[in-house]
Amino acid sequence: GAGVSQSPSNKVTEKGKDVELRCDPISGHTALYWYRQRLGQGLEFLIYFQGNSAPDKSGLPSDRFSAERTGESVSTLTIQRTQQEDSAVYLCASSLGASYIRELFFGEGSRLTVL
C-alpha cells in the first residue's frame, strides 16, 4: 500500500512481558517518528529517525523503551518488561526528510494493552 503500515494493530500482553511494534513507512520517506497517545490525551513524542540514525531519542520515557530502523525503511519499537502505564496507542509517522519541513503521514497505530 501507499501509506504508513503498522503492526500489530492490537496487542494485549501481560505485565512484565516484552513487546515489539513494527512500522513500515512510505517508500522514499527518510524521516520516521514514533509517538505515544494515551486515551484522551495528545501526541507524546518518543523518537525520531533520519535515515537509520536517531538524532533525537529525548522522548523515550525509560530505558525499557528502545527503537531501531534498518535499511532506511522498517522501524521496530521495543518495550521491555511492560507496565500497565505503557498501555496506549503507539503511532508511527514518516515524512520526506529533514532538509525541509514537510508534513508527517501517520499510520493507524498499534493499540497496546498491558494487563
Added chain:
Amino acid sequence: EDQVTQSPEALRLQEGESSSLNCSYTVSGLRGLFWYRQDPGKGPEFLFTLYSAGEEKEKERLKATLTKKESFLHITAPKPEDSATYLCAVFKSGGSYIPTFGRGTSLIVHP
C-alpha cells in the same frame, strides 16, 4: 518553553453552524504549522501546512489561516461527518525536526 495551545478543548455545533478552532503557539521562529484531523481509533490525517503569516489554505468546508501568534481553522456550514479531533502541530527554527503537537479540539457536529 515552547508551547502549542488549542482551544476550545471541545466544541459542539449544530449542522450548518459555522465556527473556528484556535491554535496559539509560543515558539522561537516558526518554520511551519500543520493541521490534522483524527477520527476515533485512527491515526491523524494531514489537512494543511502553513508556512508564513498571512497564508491561507482551503479544502471543502475548512479554511486555515496563520498569524504570527496563532492559527485558525474555520469550519463553514459543518456537517456531522466533520466530527473529529483536530490537531495542530508546529515546527520551529533552530535545527529541530520534531513537530510539537497541541492536545487537540474535539468537534462534534449534531444533525
